[in-house]
Amino acid sequence: MTIRDVMDALGARLITGEEWLEREVHVACGSDMMSDVLAFLKDQSVLLTGLCNPQVIRTAEMMDIICIVFVRGKYPDETIIEMAKERGIVLLASGHRMFSACGKLYEKGLRGGAPYR
Amino acid sequence: MSDVVTLRYDVIPGDFIKAGEASSDVKKKLMDIGISPDVIRKTAIAMYEGEINMVIHSLGGYAEISIYPNEITILLVDNGPGIDNVEQAMSAGFTTAPDDIRELGFGAGMGFPNMKKYTDEMIVESQPGIGTRVMMKVNI
Numbered sequence: 001m002t003i004r005d006v007m008d009a010l011g012a013r014l015i016t017g018e019e020w021l022e023r024e025v026h027v028a029c030g031s032d033m034m035s036d037v038l039a040f041l042k043d044q045s046v047l048l049t050g051l052c053n054p055q056v057i058r059t060a061e062m063m064d065i066i067c068i069v070f071v072r073g074k075y076p077d078e079t080i081i082e083m084a085k086e087r088g089i090v091l092l093a094s095g096h097r098m099f100s101a102c103g104k105l106y107e108k109g110l111r112g113g114a115p116y117r
Numbered sequence: 118m119s120d121v122v123t124l125r126y127d128v129i130p131g132d133f134i135k136a137g138e139a140s141s142d143v144k145k146k147l148m149d150i151g152i153s154p155d156v157i158r159k160t161a162i163a164m165y166e167g168e169i170n171m172v173i174h175s176l177g178g179y180a181e182i183s184i185y186p187n188e189i190t191i192l193l194v195d196n197g198p199g200i201d202n203v204e205q206a207m208s209a210g211f212t213t214a215p216d217d218i219r220e221l222g223f224g225a226g227m228g229f230p231n232m233k234k235y236t237d238e239m240i241v242e243s244q245p246g247i248g249t250r251v252m253m254k255v256n257i
Contacts (some may be wrong), residue, residue, distance in 0.1 A: 034223055035225040035226075035227035035231060036225060038165070038227065051222045053133070053222065054134055054137075055223070059222075060134070061141060062141075062161040062162045064154070065163065
């Protein structure tokens with residue numbers, strides 16, 4: 001699945017990163033707790049979150065996460081968008097709540113990786 | 118690469134906007150040196166968790182990263198307040214972070230466990246009232 005497929009499945013709005021929409025995403029993670037996200041190490045992943053602060057971008061940067069979906073109508077400010085731009089991270093905004101957004105991507109075949117050990 | 122490269126950063130308590138800048142800079146420098154992506158990611162995550170911990174809990178301190186031919190060491194030193202029970206602080210889910218920190222996405226009690234998970238060696242020494250010293254190593 002590509003980032004564009006993620007965007008279409010969620011009917012999400014593109015905030016930044018149009019040039020990266022054809023990148024493949026392999027796995028997804030949904031959480032508002034960045035420490036939980038940091039416990040999850042996978043390549044080319046997408047993060048779904050309702051948290052909207054600069055530490056979301058930092059977390060994505062450390063994890064090499066390629067796309068962040070802000071759920072339940074959250075929308076980042078200019079500082080956050082600029083940070084994502086500098087790092088080549090795609091930002092999407094979706095009105096869906098976390099559960100529904102994750103479900104829509106799961107339905108399209110995206111998975112979350114193995115259970116936590 | 119035979120020389121040791123050392124990077125040092127001050128960590129400012131309570132500054133959540135800047136938190137992570139040092140880890141971000143280390144990540145860029147490691148990429149410039151040509152360290153493998155896997156090692157860079159482990160180092161960056163462990164240091165970032167440590168940096169966030171210091172911003173949340175400490176009275177300030179510094180982070181010192183040394184890059185040796187076979188390993189990277191991350192040294193985090195703060196000026197207090199220290200940890201009463203290090204063993205308890207190391208267990209997954211244990212946290213003393215207040216609610217306003219959780220609203221920022223941290224304080225789930227996963228900081229130390231994640232740091233341990235992503236490094237090959239981790240030593241935490243702490244003295245209440247004096248400070249905490251965390252030494253982590255990632256093999257290259």
